Amino acid sequence: MSRRRASANQQPDVVGQVDSVRHIPTPALLCDLDLLEGNIARMAALTTSAGIGLRPHAKSHKSATIARLQLDAGAVGMACAKLSEAEAIVDQLRTDGYPRRVSTLLTSPLASADAAARALALAARCDLFVVVDHPDGVDELARAASTSDARLSLLCDVDVGLSRTGVVGPDAALSVVDRIAEHSTLTFAGVQGYGGHLQHIAGREQRRAATAASTRQLETVIDALESHGHAVSMRTGGGTGTANIDIDLGVLNELQTGSYVFMDREYRDALGDDPEGQYRHSLTIATTVISANHEDFVTVDAGLKAMATDAGAPLVVGHEATSTYHFFGDEQGMITNSEAHPFRRGDRVALIPPHCDPTVDRYDVLWFVRHDVVEQVVQITARGCSQ
Numbered sequence: 335m336s337r338r339r340a341s342a343n344q345q346p347d348v349v350g351q352v353d354s355v356r357h358i359p360t361p362a363l364l365c366d367l368d369l370l371e372g373n374i375a376r377m378a379a380l381t382t383s384a385g386i387g388l389r390p391h392a393k394s395h396k397s398a399t400i401a402r403l404q405l406d407a408g409a410v411g412m413a414c415a416k417l418s419e420a421e422a423i424v425d426q427l428r429t430d431g432y433p434r435r436v437s438t439l440l441t442s443p444l445a446s447a448d449a450a451a452r453a454l455a456l457a458a459r460c461d462l463f464v465v466v467d468h469p470d471g472v473d474e475l476a477r478a479a480s481t482s483d484a485r486l487s488l489l490c491d492v493d494v495g496l497s498r499t500g501v502v503g504p505d506a507a508l509s510v511v512d513r514i515a516e517h518s519t520l521t522f523a524g525v526q527g528y529g530g531h532l533q534h535i536a537g538r539e540q541r542r543a544a545t546a547a548s549t550r551q552l553e554t555v556i557d558a559l560e561s562h563g564h565a566v567s568m569r570t571g572g573g574t575g576t577a578n579i580d581i582d583l584g585v586l587n588e589l590q591t592g593s594y595v596f597m598d599r600e601y602r603d604a605l606g607d608d609p610e611g612q613y614r615h616s617l618t619i620a621t622t623v624i625s626a627n628h629e630d631f632v633t634v635d636a637g638l639k640a641m642a643t644d645a646g647a648p649l650v651v652g653h654e655a656t657s658t659y660h661f662f663g664d665e666q667g668m669i670t671n672s673e674a675h676p677f678r679r680g681d682r683v684a685l686i687p688p689h690c691d692p693t694v695d696r697y698d699v700l701w702f703v704r705h706d707v708v709e710q711v712v713q714i715t716a717r718g719c720s721q
């Protein structure tokens with residue numbers, strides 16, 4: 335039996351039982367189904383009423399089950415960060431009997447002949463769109479496409495200020511898109527402009543101004559491509575922190591938001607009550623107080639290994655204003671007691687993760703919970719799939 339399957343079946347008998355949430359071995363990643371469904375519906379309604387497509391980024395949840403909930407709620411497809419992430423989720427959806435080919439966008443460029451060959455193999459199993467930001471990347475994919483019957487569409491990845499990937503400026507974009515047009519085996523589908531540096535800017539006006547400036551960079555590229563005869567039909571980008579602003583600016587016709595399904599402490603700090611911050615914290619880390627021998631604090635069983643730590647400490651659910659969490663080593667955390675609420679040995683304490691995406695990647699399964707009842711134990715399908 336594989337490691338993943340063993341973990342999913344640790345407590346199969348708790349599913350559906352009253353109060354079963356209390357029997358989940360901790361630390362564990364829990365997802366409140368009411369809140370998850372509300373978040374999925376809210377983002378779907380936002381994009382539908384704006385008349386644009388929603389292509390949720392699967393890097394946040396890495397789960398075929400959640401991807402399917404998003405598709406069933408009207409998403410035009412999904413975005414994936416890495417080839418192996420896309421391979422795992424596409425194949426699981428097929429195994430689960432999802433009735434359509436999934437439109438799948440790979441949002442990071444590839445950079446080897448081996449990766450190009452894998453992309454073409456994947457393109458046989460879904461409608462695949464891949465971003466490119468260099469003519470050599472186009473050639474690699476064209477060579478792989480020449481030996482395959484699968485169809486592949488390419489998007490030009492445009493650097494809108496993040497500087498992580500993407501062509502810089504209209505001339506570089508033209509050289510990439512002209513190269514795509516030289517290959518009859520490839521189709522040019524449009525552009526991606528993802529402003530990761532914008533998403534957590536605190537203060538709506540500041541975030542809006544910075545997003546408007548980045549979007550102008552994307553528009554300049556689109557104008558240049560179109561004036562050279564390249565139809566730019568797909569214009570994809572955006573994240574949870576800029577979603578409503580992207581809609582107002584009206585350049586993107588597809589949003590690739592990811593974190594809205596779960597939200598996290600980092601987003602809560604940045605967005606507050608802004609329209610982009612209206613999604614609920616559906617994801618928590620369940621922990622247990624394992625030692626309570628001090629007046630001021632207790633020790634819980636979730637430490638550095640239980641969550642990504644790049645964004646600081648988690649919040650203590652229900653005690654946000656009175657108790658704080660501190661990392662207490664690899665395996666443990668400290669939670670301060672307050673006069674109003676001293677925690678006791680054996681108590682269960684829920685934490686809001688500081689940063690959802692890399693936290694999810696640390697767990698094999700997600701426990702879907704509704705009103706203290708475990709409804710489903712869901713595989714994190716693409717856990718560790720970063721290749």
Ligand SMILES: Cc1ncc(COP(=O)(O)O)c(C=O)c1O
Pocket residue numbers: 391393394413441528530533571572573574575590591592593594
């Ligand atoms: C290329 C790309 N698109 C979309 C997203 C989704 O952004 P968010 O999780 O902030 O909604 C990300 C997240 O890192 C990303 O890298």
